[in-house]
Amino acid sequence: MEASPSNPPVRIHRWLPYWAVFQADLMQTLRSWVYRTWVLMSLVAALGYLLYRVGAYREAGIVQPASDLISDLLRWTIVGSITLIIVLTVSCISSERGSMADSILSRGISRYQYFLGKWHARLTAVLGGFLLMGCLWLAASYFLLHEDLSLDGAAVALGTVAALLATVVSWGVAVSAISNSSLLGVAFLWICLYGASSLLSLLPPRFASPERMLHSLPWVLRGSYDLASHGRVLLWAVLASCLAAGVGMWYFSRRDV
Amino acid sequence: MAEHSSDLIVETYKLTKIYQNRQIALNDVTLRLEPGCVLGLLGANGAGKTTLLRLIIGLHRPSAGWVKVFGKRMTANSADLRRRIGYIPTNPQFPRGMTPITYLDYMARLFGLPSEVRKPRLASLIRAVDLLSQAGQNIVGFSNGMTARLAVATSLINEPDLLIWDEPTHGLDPEARRSMLDLIKNLSREKTLILSSHNLSDIDEVCNHAAVLSRGQLIYCGSLQDLKGRMRRNHYELDLDGEQKAITKLVQALKGMGDFKSVVLRQRRLELHLTDEAVIASALAAACQQIAENKVTLVCMRSVGQQTEQAYLDLVEKEESRGFARIYHADAA
Secondary structure, three states: OOOOOOOOOOOOOOOHHHHHHHHHHHHHHHHOHHHHHHHHHHHHHHHHHHHHHHHHHHOOOOOOEHHHHHHHHHHHHHHHOHHHHHHHHHHHHHOOOOHHHHHHHOOOOOHHHHHHHHHHHHHHHHHHHHHHHHHHHHHHHHHHOEOOOOHHHHHHHHHHHHHHHHHHHHHHHHHHHHOOOHHHHHHHHHHHHHHHHHHHHOOOOOOOOHHHHHHOHHHHHOOOOOHHHHHHHHHHHHHHHHHHHHHHHHHHOOOOO | OOOOHHHOOEEEEEEEEEEOOOEEEEEEEEEEEOOOOEEEEEEOOOOOHHHHHHHHHOOOOOOEEEEEEOOEEOOOOOHHHHOOEEEEOOOOOOOOOOOHHHHHHHHHHHOOOOHHHHHHHHHHHHHHOOOHHHOOOOHHHOOHHHHHHHHHHHHHOOOOOEEEEEOOOOOOOHHHHHHHHHHHHHHOOOOEEEEEOOOHHHHHHHOOEEEEEEOOEEEEEEEHHHHHHOOOOOEEEEEEEOOHHHHHHHHHHHHOOOOEEEEEEEOOEEEEEEOOOOOHHHHHHHHHHHHHHOOOEEEEEEEHHHOHHHHHHHHHHHHHHOHHHHHOOOOOO
């Protein structure tokens, strides 16, 4: 018998820890009651509203533009379910302190990768859920209501709302990395977001605040929009999200867990 | 001693941890751990053992001082260093909805191990820690013993060079504790270990070095033999057999000898306290001579002063009694 050859050195996959956290957190988010409540609530509300509009359109013969229904639903997603989204994101790191964090952060993963995995998982869960529901609403209203939607306008509207949601999710995860208590983090972010929204609404009309963007959704859905202004909003949302991630990562890599 | 700092497995320098300017958990701890060491970390509750371990592994950030592991500074982002460490926290907790297979696979992926390495390794470890029949069960319903075995498997999944186990025998039944100690003995042949435990007999059995923490300060760091050697070896116990009359006569004879401060008989156990001036070998030889002359059987003789527990208690007591002199280091005092 020949001696077995010596084991070759193990090739470490440097981004595997990031993928592991991403996948685990995505599954955890999809299984969480907060996420399921958000999706269920949004779907039930949309179904009820759609049936009401369809009834008015088919039975009473009142014209019901699809763009009005979709813009209402998109606005409600932002305004109505923002608290659930905040709860969902602010709890992602702050609820895993102590022994649970020991089990993960004591392994071969850096804090940066851990934060990125969590951030991207929550972004995927929230934006994926929102875009799926948005497409479902668009398809339903297209076939059941007075069709006045433009394809590119719908894409711009969904993109604009998704950008705003991405900003909320990013700051939620950043606050989660900074605060010790989920409850305190939720309260803090909620106040900050509503305060920032109020301040932005005070800007001169030539600036596109989130509130003005949401009010212009019916026209956007019909294809009447200023691409440059929506591009600026998207850019600002991306910058705000990256800033949030930077702040969160910087603080999280310097704190005790 | 390692000649170069880079040869050391763990090195800390003036390591201090103050929590939110409210609690001093660790104060000025400097220690050096060489390859092959099995270090037992001793200390009362709140002495700073877990804080020291968490600082070494980079879960906590030092308020002052530094930690080097494998010759490099440990930080929160030192994933490369942590890939060579196997850690078991005090009360290991596991994510919900996972089985031993999925959990070990997750942990192995956190170490960046590719599929062709981690799958066979996790299967071997599950078999080794005797969790084969529970491999598909949810971890949440596991007993303390099963949880400890899974934690052991987790800490070995990356084949680490350094093992840091925080109270590994905590909550285990005697059989599981014995298995754990045997495993530690086997691992100590090829790895460096840091073990924290309240159970001093465990430390005595498996460790060759000890570090004693008292209220966040390192009051001893060195070999276990040296720690035991600090005790005065002037207290011996002799188990005797024979006629009671002969034993009583023997006690009277020993009391008449100048080498013994006190001679106390408790049923058939004789306690001898030697005077500080006594030469141990000759005093004990004289005692044995008396035993033989009185036709008493000597069943066994042991030194009480060499037990690790007494050495530890003596060390802590001495530290406490120093009062404000603690400002100066023990060596200087």
